[in-house]
Each structure stands twice: as structure tokens, then as C-alpha cells.
Amino acid sequence: MYDSVVVGGGPAGAATAARLAGAGHAVLLLDRAEFPRRKACGECVNPAGVAALHALGAWDAVEATGPARLDGWRIRPGSGEGFRGRFPDGVRGIGIEREVLDTVLLDHARACGVEVRTGARVADVVREGGRVVGVQVGDDEIRARLVVGADGLRSVVMRRLGLLRRAPRLRKLALTAHVAGVDAGRGWGELRALGRGCVGIAEVGGGRCNVTVVVAGDEAREVAGDPAGYFDDALRRFGFADARRVDEVLTTGPFDFPVRRAVAAGALLVGDAAGYYDPFTGQGIYRALRGAELAARTAGAALRANDLSSAALAPYERARRRAFGPGERVQHLVEAFVSRPALLRVVSRRFARRPALGDAIIRVTGDVRPARSLFHPGILAGFLF
Numbered sequence: 001m002y003d004s005v006v007v008g009g010g011p012a013g014a015a016t017a018a019r020l021a022g023a024g025h026a027v028l029l030l031d032r033a034e035f036p037r038r039k040a041c042g043e044c045v046n047p048a049g050v051a052a053l054h055a056l057g058a059w060d061a062v063e064a065t066g067p068a069r070l071d072g073w074r075i076r077p078g079s080g081e082g083f084r085g086r087f088p089d090g091v092r093g094i095g096i097e098r099e100v101l102d103t104v105l106l107d108h109a110r111a112c113g114v115e116v117r118t119g120a121r122v123a124d125v126v127r128e129g130g131r132v133v134g135v136q137v138g139d140d141e142i143r144a145r146l147v148v149g150a151d152g153l154r155s156v157v158m159r160r161l162g163l164l165r166r167a168p169r170l171r172k173l174a175l176t177a178h179v180a181g182v183d184a185g186r187g188w189g190e191l192r193a194l195g196r197g198c199v200g201i202a203e204v205g206g207g208r209c210n211v212t213v214v215v216a217g218d219e220a221r222e223v224a225g226d227p228a229g230y231f232d233d234a235l236r237r238f239g240f241a242d243a244r245r246v247d248e249v250l251t252t253g254p255f256d257f258p259v260r261r262a263v264a265a266g267a268l269l270v271g272d273a274a275g276y277y278d279p280f281t282g283q284g285i286y287r288a289l290r291g292a293e294l295a296a297r298t299a300g301a302a303l304r305a306n307d308l309s310s311a312a313l314a315p316y317e318r319a320r321r322r323a324f325g326p327g328e329r330v331q332h333l334v335e336a337f338v339s340r341p342a343l344l345r346v347v348s349r350r351f352a353r354r355p356a357l358g359d360a361i362i363r364v365t366g367d368v369r370p371a372r373s374l375f376h377p378g379i380l381a382g383f384l385f
């Protein structure tokens with residue numbers, strides 16, 4: 001009998017497990033994959049994510065791997081010049097391959113006392129008397145006072161608990177791979193929109209860049225036939241003629257998985273399992289790490305009080321809403337612009353003339369300024385006139 005079984009060893013699971021074990025609880029973490037493993041992701045940790053790595057005590061180990069620095073983003077609608085947004089002085093994000101970051105975080109969890117089992121796929125949750133009491137792995141039932149679902153976008157824990165609010169509406173697909181031979185502009189990530197698609201490019205250390213191409217879901221058939229061919233062709237279309245792909249193309253989508261709530265009796269959800277929308281603003285790793293802080297705070301208190309009812313876990317739900325609700329609304333707004341190229345061109349021209357506007361939006365999506373700062377009269381006037 002464990003105090004907690006954490007399903008999923010990505011940033012959300014590793015950080016939640018590390019925090020609970022660090023507080024003296026007996027924690028087992030299960031992941032279906034063997035690490036290091038790749039993950040379809042733009043691989044940029046925003047500045048608040050870097051702060052969350054410091055808070056977790058994992059920054060020194062992450063920094064030692066030599067990640068690329070990220071000072072801000074350039075946004076280009078089609079072939080136009082677009083605009084830039086810079087993080088505040090002294091504040092930066094990083095670009096880092098997920099096989100590196102996630103392995104470091106899993107090692108950190110082990111060092112905090114977490115028992116880690118990889119190659120262990122959770123098929124279901126085990127319930128008794130209306131509450132979750134463990135998980136099913138193959139023929140084994142593993143019992144715990146608290147099950148943490150940190151198993152990503154299509155979370156088994158979330159679906160088995162019936163917490164998915166609706167099927168995805170935003171139907172997009174992403175293709176991602178590492179490339180060499182591109183000068184991404186030291187310290188700057190770049191997002192280029194073209195038609196209904198966009199591409200993100202950022203350095204991830206070791207002379208490589210992550211390139212992530214996002215396209216409308218109706219291209220699914222074309223992508224499925226030959227993902228590598230589609231990706232290489234997209235590189236040329238987006239103007240990266242010299243880019244040389246160095247690994248396999250990963251595909252994923254759709255991303256829009258809203259949940260009804262993130263707690264149930266004996267269980268809670270963290271990271272993408274607790275709801276995800278769209279990768280454009282690149283806030284997922286921050287939310288996974290910050291969500292782990294909030295989850296571990298409530299879960300730790302509930303374990304100590306030996307009350308794992310949904311009422312005892314409800315403070316986590318409220319803390320999530322306060323922490324992420326406003327940012328999620330900005331994310332929906334940004335997606336509405338990005339999926340309308342003509343609108344994006346108009347906005348980009350305005351932002352190019354008023355650098356403070358670009359800084360404002362990039363700082364909000366970097367989670368270093370609150371979403372409400374976009375409603376400052378000076379910024380609002382710049383958006384409108």
C-alpha cells in the first residue's frame with residue numbers, strides 16, 4: 001500500500017511525485033515508456049517554468065545539460081516582418097530536448113525517494129465504495145491512498161473517471177523533429193504563420209533546433225500517408241531551405257481536451273491530464289510544474305489528515321482555477337487570431353509599430369506578467385487604436 005501512485009513520469013508526474021516523497025510520503029511512479037523518451041513538444045520552457053524548476057530544486061541539474069537560452073519570441077505572419085516580444089531584463093526561458101529534461105526530472109524524483117517503474121502501462125483505475133483505491137497494471141492491482149493522474153493529453157485516469165468534458169473541437173495536428181543547419185537567431189524563438197498552419201522554431205542546445213509544424217486537422221490524411229515527407233516539405237514552404245532533419249518526425253493531435261474537474265474521491269489530475277487546449281503559447285511545461293506544486297500542497301495535507309475525499313482535495317481545484325484560468329482565456333484569444341491569417345497580419349503591423357504591445361503579450365504568455373496586465377489602459381489603447 002503506497003501513500004500515492006503517480007501515473008505518468010513527464011514534468012507533471014515527476015514533479016508531483018518528487019514533492020510528495022520529499023514530504024515523507026511513500027510514492028510509486030509508473031510510466032508506460034522507457035526513459036529517455038522523446039515527446040512531441042516545442043521544447044521551450046517559459047520563464048515561469050524556469051522559476052518552477054528552481055522551486056523544485058532541479059534547476060542546477062537542468063542547467064548542467066546545456067540548454068539554449070530564450071530571451072523572447074519573433075512572430076511572423078506569412079512572409080511579412082512581424083513583431084518581437086522580449087521577456088523582461090534578467091528573465092529568460094530555455095530550449096531543451098524533452099528526452100533530456102524529462103530524464104533529469106525523473107532522476108530528481110528518484111533522488112527525492114520516489115520508487116520509479118518504467119515500462120508499466122496503467123490500464124484502469126481500481127475503485128471501491130465509490131472512491132479510487134489504486135490502479136491496474138497488466139494483471140496486477142497496485143493500491144494507494146491517492147492516485148495522481150499525470151498521464152498526459154489522453155489520460156487513462158481522466159477518461160476512466162469520466163472527467164473528460166467533451167470531445168476535442170479544435171482539430172489540429174502537430175509534427176515535430178530536430179533539425180540542424182538553421183540559424184534560429186541566438187536567444188530568440190520564432191513562430192511563422194502561413195495559411196491556417198504555423199511553424200515554431202527554437203534552439204534546444206547542442207547546435208540543434210526544434211521545429212514544430214502545426215496544421216489544420218483536415219490535413220490528417222495527407223500527414224498520415226508520409227509524416228516525414230510532409231514535414232520536410234513544410235520546412236521548405238516555411239522558408240527553412242537549409243534545414244537538415246536529424247531524427248524521426250513525431251506526430252500528435254488533436255490537443256483540445258477540457259476536463260470537468262481535476263479531483264475525485266481518492267484521485268487528482270495534474271499537467272495535461274487536467275486539461276489542455278493549444279500549444280501555440282507554449283505554457284504546458286510551466287503549468288505541469290506549477291500544477292504539481294499546487295497538487296502536492298493539497299495532497300500532502302489530505303494524506304496527513306487521512307482524508308482523501310473529493311471535498312478534502314477541492315482546494316487544489318480552486319487553486320488551479322485561480323492560477324491558470326485567466327491565462328487559459330488569453331490562450332483562446334491568441335488561438336482565435338492565429339487561425340485567422342488576415343487578422344494576424346493587421347495585428348502584427350500594429351505590434352511592429354508599438355514594441356510595448358509585443359512585449360506585453362509575450363510576457364503574459366511567458367507567465368511573467370498576469371493576464372490582467374493586458375488590460376492596462378496604455379496597452380489596451382495600443383491594441384484598439
Ligand SMILES: Cc1cc2nc3c(=O)[nH]c(=O)nc-3n(C[C@H](O)[C@H](O)[C@H](O)COP(=O)(O)OP(=O)(O)OC[C@H]3O[C@@H](n4cnc5c(N)ncnc54)[C@H](O)[C@@H]3O)c2cc1C
Pocket residue numbers: 007008009010011012013030031032033039040041042043044045046049120121122123150151152153155156174175176212252255270271272273279282283284285286288
Ligand atoms: C505540438 C506541441 C508543442 C508543445 N510545445 C510546448 C512548448 O514549447 N513549451 C511548453 O511548455 N509546452 C509545450 N507543449 C505542451 C507540453 O508538451 C505539455 O503541456 C507537457 O508535456 C505536459 O506534461 P505532462 O507531464 O502533463 O504530460 P507528458 O509530458 O505528456 O507526460 C505524460 C507521461 O505519461 C505517460 N503515460 C501516458 N499514458 C500512460 C499510461 N496509461 N500508463 C503509464 N504511463 C502513461 C507517458 O509515457 C508520458 O511519459 C506542447 C504540446 C504539443 C502537443
